[in-house]
Every structure is written in C-alpha cells, then in structure tokens.
Amino acid sequence: MELQFLGGASEVGSLGLVVRDQGRTLLFDYGLTPTDPPSYPRPAPMNLDAAFLSHAHLDHSGMTPLLSRLPKARIVATPVTLAVADLLTRDSLKVAKLEGYLPPYAPEDIRSLHARAHAVERKGTYRHQGIEVDLTPAGHIPGASMFLYRGDKDVLFTGDVQTIPTHLVGAAEPVTCDVLVMESTYAGREHPDRKETERRFRDKVAETIERGGKVIVPAFAVGRAQEVLMTLASSGYAIWLDGMARAVNAIYLSAPEYLADSRRFRRALDGVHVVEHSGERRHALREADVIVTTGGMLDGGPVLYYLSELYRDANSSILLTGFQVEGSNGRQLLDHGTLTIDEVTIRPECEVLKFDFSAHAGHSDLVNLVRATGARTLVLMHGDQREKLSEALGHECEVLMPANGERFTV
Ligand SMILES: [Zn+2]
Incomplete structure (x- = not known):
C-alpha cells in the first residue's frame, strides 16, 4: 500500500496522512498549524473515501471542514472528537476575523460536515464498503483514538498518544500491527515525574x-x-x-x-x-x-x-x-x-x-509503545527530532522518516 503525508511528517502541526490501498483512498487526520497566520497542509485527494480524526486538537482536525467539498468523503471519529472539533473549527473562524487573515473555509463548510460525520464509539469498528478500521483509546485527551486499518497489512495510526493515565483520561491501549505510524513529539526527551x-x-x-x-x-x-x-x-x-x-x-x-x-x-x-x-x-x-x-x-x-x-x-x-x-x-x-x-x-x-503537564508520551514511553505493538515497520511523524527514535529502534524494526509530500510504500 502507498502512504503520503500531506503535512505534519517532520513537524508538529498540519498533520494529514493519505493511505492508498486496494483502490481505496483514506485520510488520517487533517489539521492546520495555528500560528498567526496559520499554515496549512497540501490539498486532500478528490477521490477520498473516508477521513479518520484521531482527536479534536486543531493540528489534527483544523482542516476537516474543507473535506465537505469533496464528492464522497465520510468523516469518522468518536462523538466527543466530532463535538469538540466542531467547537474548535468555529472558534478558528473567529480568530481569523480578529487577527485579520482569510480563513481556509466558511461557516457553511463546518455545517456541511455534519451530514458527512460518522460517529464511532471508543473501541468500536468502522465498516463501510469493505473498509474496516478499529478504534482503540490513545489516552491524550477524552475521545482521542488510535486507528487500526485492516488492509493489505494492519496499519496502526496513533494520532497523539499518552501511555500514562492522567486525572482526566486513561492510558493508551496499543494493539498489535504490522505497520505503526507514530507521533514523535517528545522523541529524545523525557517528562519529569x-x-x-x-x-x-x-x-x-x-x-x-x-x-x-x-x-x-x-x-x-x-x-x-x-x-x-x-x-x-x-x-x-x-x-x-x-x-x-x-x-x-x-x-x-x-x-x-x-x-x-x-x-x-x-x-x-x-x-x-x-x-x-x-x-x-x-x-x-x-x-x-x-x-x-x-x-x-x-x-x-x-x-x-x-x-x-x-x-x-x-x-x-x-x-x-x-x-x-x-x-x-x-x-x-x-x-x-x-x-x-x-x-x-x-x-x-x-x-x-x-510545569510539564504534557498529554504526550515521553521518549521511553514511545519506545515501549512500539515494542508493545510488535510492528515490523515504524513510520515516524509529528516531530522535529524523529532521528532520536530511529536511533533507539533502528535495530529492532524498519524505521521510515518520510518527508511531506513524498509517496512511499509499506
Ligand atoms: Zn493533540
């Protein structure tokens, strides 16, 4: 199968991963980088079948209203993610107006998205037209999910992930997979206790x-x-x-x-x-x-x-x-x-x-997560120090660090 990052491969922000497999085109997350003015990922493919939102933070969900302009794309996420993403994308339009830049979409796009939205509860499975994707908790924030796409190979996409429980939300629950596409925000860095x-x-x-x-x-x-x-x-x-x-x-x-x-x-x-x-x-x-x-x-x-x-x-x-x-x-x-x-x-x-109240796994937690999934191929994304994880894991599995826009196969 072929993968391609529309953004967010080597930086935190504007994440979007296209997966092309068996004639299907899927998208995992579609975010922006909320700087002033924001920066945006590459356009999503017209023939998109479904987009899966790991969680509501704008760097993962901020561009989804634009997907309502595509002919057939469905938007899949937990109900909590859909509700909070709706709130945040509306707010980003207000911020655009206040700061005086042109927003990438209009209020109608956010409204049109409702008709495309398909809620799947935590630990549920999305099944449609032969596409099968399991949800498993990612920790991080309430509603955050990892997605296990069951295709030619089993591909687990983490979104943002936290492997220790916090007051608000339980820890991530990793599952086994062939290919792990993992965030690397804290590659090379540990959190204090x-x-x-x-x-x-x-x-x-x-x-x-x-x-x-x-x-x-x-x-x-x-x-x-x-x-x-x-x-x-x-x-x-x-x-x-x-x-x-x-x-x-x-x-x-x-x-x-x-x-x-x-x-x-x-x-x-x-x-x-x-x-x-x-x-x-x-x-x-x-x-x-x-x-x-x-x-x-x-x-x-x-x-x-x-x-x-x-x-x-x-x-x-x-x-x-x-x-x-x-x-x-x-x-x-x-x-x-x-x-x-x-x-x-x-x-x-x-x-x-x-104070470090981070909702992301630290370096050692990420290393342990990779081992827990048994992945033979690791695709690193969403981090500017991915090589730190590659150094730690390169002898255990194949590690890929693609650039934005690059098409690669797994
Ligand atoms: Zn996040």
Whole structure:
C-alpha cells in the first residue's frame, strides 16, 4: 500500500496522512498549524473515501471542514472528537476575523460536515464498503483514538498518544500491527515525574495564596484546563474558570465513558466558579485565589485581561502548564521575562514558572509503545527530532522518516 503525508511528517502541526490501498483512498487526520497566520497542509485527494480524526486538537482536525467539498468523503471519529472539533473549527473562524487573515473555509463548510460525520464509539469498528478500521483509546485527551486499518497489512495510526493515565483520561491501549505510524513529539526527551510535578504545582499555588497573591494558570481549553482543575480539586481555594474550556466541560460531562473518572471530574467542577461573560471578569479578579483561563500561550483570550490587571503584583504568580511555541507570548515570557499586550511590551513582576503537564508520551514511553505493538515497520511523524527514535529502534524494526509530500510504500 502507498502512504503520503500531506503535512505534519517532520513537524508538529498540519498533520494529514493519505493511505492508498486496494483502490481505496483514506485520510488520517487533517489539521492546520495555528500560528498567526496559520499554515496549512497540501490539498486532500478528490477521490477520498473516508477521513479518520484521531482527536479534536486543531493540528489534527483544523482542516476537516474543507473535506465537505469533496464528492464522497465520510468523516469518522468518536462523538466527543466530532463535538469538540466542531467547537474548535468555529472558534478558528473567529480568530481569523480578529487577527485579520482569510480563513481556509466558511461557516457553511463546518455545517456541511455534519451530514458527512460518522460517529464511532471508543473501541468500536468502522465498516463501510469493505473498509474496516478499529478504534482503540490513545489516552491524550477524552475521545482521542488510535486507528487500526485492516488492509493489505494492519496499519496502526496513533494520532497523539499518552501511555500514562492522567486525572482526566486513561492510558493508551496499543494493539498489535504490522505497520505503526507514530507521533514523535517528545522523541529524545523525557517528562519529569508526573506526581512530583503536581506536588510542586500545588505547593506553588499554596505559597502564592499565603503571601497574598493570586495565581493565573494559562491553559489550553481542550484537555489541559480540565486536567489542572482536577489537580486542584478539593484544595479549598476559590478557583475561577474563564474561556472556551467551559463549553468543552459540557461535552465531556455528556460523555462520561470517555473520562478516567467522571464522578471525580464532576466533583472537581462543582467547586469551580465559571466566568459566564466578560463583564464578570472584574468580579472574578476580586474573588479568585486561582484563575484557570485560555489562551495557553498568552497570545489571546481572557488571560490577557487578567495579566494586564495583575502584572505589577509581585505576590501573584503565572503558572504556565503547556508547551510554549517559538514566537508566542508565553515563550517570550519564559525567555525574556516580557509580554506584549496590544502592541505594548510589559515586564510582569509576578513570579513565572512552567510545569510539564504534557498529554504526550515521553521518549521511553514511545519506545515501549512500539515494542508493545510488535510492528515490523515504524513510520515516524509529528516531530522535529524523529532521528532520536530511529536511533533507539533502528535495530529492532524498519524505521521510515518520510518527508511531506513524498509517496512511499509499506
Ligand atoms: Zn493533540
């Protein structure tokens, strides 16, 4: 069978993998890179039969509305992924308008996608016109799935994968395959111990509040904000939540089987005050000990309001919880101690720390995942240091590191 990356082979973003086998054309993920302006993968083939979405993050799902313009493509994902992807793609149109660039699709494309969407529950199987694809949990975020395509060979596509359980979602459940197409975000890098990270995070929150400050926790709306809220559950502090995470919570609450412990998730949210509209932000700022808010990289969203009010307060702290891409405000804060808001650069006096709450498997976890699947061929994608995994596994299986656009056979 023939494989081809439309994007996302050697970088994190714009992922799309075309599989051509026995006269069928399938696509696994179709994302964009949410920079300003975003970058996009190559166009999807016109004769696409089905597209499989591993999860809702925009680097995996952000281009799917465009697939509604193809003559026959079906869109397959878990119901949670379909619902959250709908939310995120709508939001990306709003962001395009705010930032002043042309979006790659229109609201009608997002609406048309509904007629093409085909939900398959976790651990279910998609069967249509001889195509058979099994879903198996990927960890990462609720609803995230790996896909096992049963063709000429069995091909497992991981999407993003986390092999340790988190508060929010259980660990990935790998299955055996001939060919493994695996993400490599953390190739060559290990995560610090998760429990230790959480302990340091909770200690820093306590220390900040004891000295009279407030804690700002910038967090991505999908997955990270919820994980942070569960980490702080039953702390007794006044916790406020602002941004799109609220809508994501509602989707997660409606699909308890996708959560590691839905009762604990519900209890964690019970103690959280929600900012319902922008007029409430002043109130939140007065009442809160901790504010969990988007955007996770400080490039937009309500976090900028809170930071512009609090940046002179040396007692307060900014606790970053996610990856800060080069060129983002969050990266600028970590590297230079400054932030740019409305074209004005400020130097916050708050304490700034970063915590590794990553939802991706680290290097050793990825190596173990490959071994667990028994794959004889490993295709590495979605990483800029793929050679680190190739060095670790090259003597155990065939390792391919294709370039974007290159057609290769497995
Ligand atoms: Zn992801």
